[in-house]
Amino acid sequence: MKKRYASTWESLKEHQVPQWYEDGKFGIFIHWGLYSVPAFAPQTWELGEVPPDETWFSNNPYAEWYYNSIHVGYGPSYDYHVKKYGKDFKYEQFADMWKAEKWNPAEWARLFKKAGAEYVVLTTKHHDGFCLFPSKYTDYNASKRGPQRDIVGDLTDAVRGENLRMGLYYSGIVDWTFADDPILNNDDLFHTASPTFAYADYAYNQSMELIDRYAPSVFWNDIGWPRQGEHNLPYLLSHYYNTVEDGVVNDRFNDLYYDFTTKEYQSGSANRREKWEMCRGMGLSFGYNAMESDDKIISIEDAISLLVSTVANNGNLLLNIGPRADGTIPEEQEKRLLAIGEWLGVNGEAIYGSRCSSRESIKYTDQIQVHFTERDGALYVLIDAKGKSQVSVTVPGLSGNAVPLDPKVEADTAKIDGGLRFTVKNFGDSQNVAVFRLNRIM
Numbered sequence: 081m082k083k084r085y086a087s088t089w090e091s092l093k094e095h096q097v098p099q100w101y102e103d104g105k106f107g108i109f110i111h112w113g114l115y116s117v118p119a120f121a122p123q124t125w126e127l128g129e130v131p132p133d134e135t136w137f138s139n140n141p142y143a144e145w146y147y148n149s150i151h152v153g154y155g156p157s158y159d160y161h162v163k164k165y166g167k168d169f170k171y172e173q174f175a176d177m178w179k180a181e182k183w184n185p186a187e188w189a190r191l192f193k194k195a196g197a198e199y200v201v202l203t204t205k206h207h208d209g210f211c212l213f214p215s216k217y218t219d220y221n222a223s224k225r226g227p228q229r230d231i232v233g234d235l236t237d238a239v240r241g242e243n244l245r246m247g248l249y250y251s252g253i254v255d256w257t258f259a260d261d262p263i264l265n266n267d268d269l270f271h272t273a274s275p276t277f278a279y280a281d282y283a284y285n286q287s288m289e290l291i292d293r294y295a296p297s298v299f300w301n302d303i304g305w306p307r308q309g310e311h312n313l314p315y316l317l318s319h320y321y322n323t324v325e326d327g328v329v330n331d332r333f334n335d336l337y338y339d340f341t342t343k344e345y346q347s348g349s350a351n352r353r354e355k356w357e358m359c360r361g362m363g364l365s366f367g368y369n370a371m372e373s374d375d376k377i378i379s380i381e382d383a384i385s386l387l388v389s390t391v392a393n394n395g396n397l398l399l400n401i402g403p404r405a406d407g408t409i410p411e412e413q414e415k416r417l418l419a420i421g422e423w424l425g426v427n428g429e430a431i432y433g434s435r436c437s438s439r440e441s442i443k444y445t446d447q448i449q450v451h452f453t454e455r456d457g458a459l460y461v462l463i464d465a466k467g468k469s470q471v472s473v474t475v476p477g478l479s480g481n482a483v484p485l486d487p488k489v490e491a492d493t494a495k496i497d498g499g500l501r502f503t504v505k506n507f508g509d510s511q512n513v514a515v516f517r518l519n520r521i522m
């Protein structure tokens with residue numbers, strides 16, 4: 081019997097994180113929109129590396145923040161815009177330059193499947209207010225302008241065609257078509273952004289239409305929810321769960337309610353007793369930044385290390401791609417997705433469907449860490465030795481027969497000092513992380 085949620089916080093709190101989200105572990109985030117046309121941002125810092133103050137906001141590495149970055153009237157993006165497009169060029173003019181002429185949603189979905197992703201989260205409306213779906217509430221959308229198609233619907237169909245879950249991102253509290261005073265600090269971001277009741281209703285109405293049109297498995301709200309609309313949330317979220325019983329929402333509804341908490345680059349915190357999700361771009365940006373070449377984005381080793389350390393600590397990794405305006409995915413981003421997929425193809429048994437072990441990760445050096453996951457009574461030991469071709473580590477308190485999941489991993493294990501000593505001589509096809517299954521949990 082399908083559970084019905086009442087529009088009360090108490091009823092919502094009965095919602096459990098569904099097994100598919102606990103098991104899925106790896107998702108693909110997609111930031112695609114008008115900002116993909118200029119595709120420019122300075123390459124400065126990771127979020128959380130510096131305070132969110134004027135220096136951050138006037139040198140914003142997020143290419144999807146292009147509107148605000150040029151609106152502050154100075155800084156690298158403003159200079160770039162004036163030089164490339166001219167002072168009088170309005171951001172809205174990108175709406176008729178974005179053609180997505182080479183876009184093949186089925187191709188994207190096949191790539192996400194090969195990457196080993198279990199879910200996808202696409203921007204439906206980012207802070208610039210341009211909608212990638214035929215919203216009833218604005219004509220500033222991709223079915224009326226630019227691509228002239230329902231980007232959200234077409235990708236949702238393709239993703240579900242590959243048996244992946246489709247999630248939708250919505251910029252709840254920031255919409256520069258309603259309030260576009262330049263944002264130069266977090267106070268601007270949270271307190272003056274879109275302050276009207278009219279906007280709160282708009283955000284509520286668009287969220288309802290996204291739920292009713294697409295029944296997304298993830299409703300990924302960003303930054304916050306309009307304070308003037310907080311009283312709407314119990315209804316919105318109960319409607320969501322009554323429409324999508326195994327749906328999940330993140331913690332960016334003013335911390336009033338969540339299924340999972342979020343980290344973004346170095347910002348946010350993770351508590352391994354709760355379900356959480358790490359999101360980041362391949363480089364410093366979510367939207368495509370044409371300046372981000374292969375050497376400027378996360379290495380394959382670091383991406384695999386991030387996936388393993390996140391999963392071992394009860395998180396999911398939502399790794400972002402920033403497609404070009406024409407609908408192609410930059411080769412350097414595709415290369416990383418395929419490498420992660422290959423690694424998961426060999427070692428996925430320790431990831432998908434696993435649960436956080438009571439054993440905490442062990443950091444031997446910055447390069448050498450050992451993580452643990454558990455599944456079906458087996459303990460998995462994931463030895464991450466970035467940049468090393470051989471490694472030897474003793475894991476205390478372990479005993480039993482450790483078998484590498486990758487048959488090409490060459491390793492010895494020996495009982496020593498009350499633990500198991502692992503000597504990996506060859507990482508085989510497993511990049512920098514060799515995974516062992518221990519058939520008894522000690």
Ligand SMILES: CC(=O)NC[C@H]1N[C@@H](C)[C@@H](O)[C@@H](O)[C@@H]1O
Pocket residue numbers: 142144145302303304344347359366
């Ligand atoms: C911590 C936070 O609220 N970040 C907002 C940030 N989220 C990213 C996934 C991107 O969409 C950014 O453009 C957005 O500002």
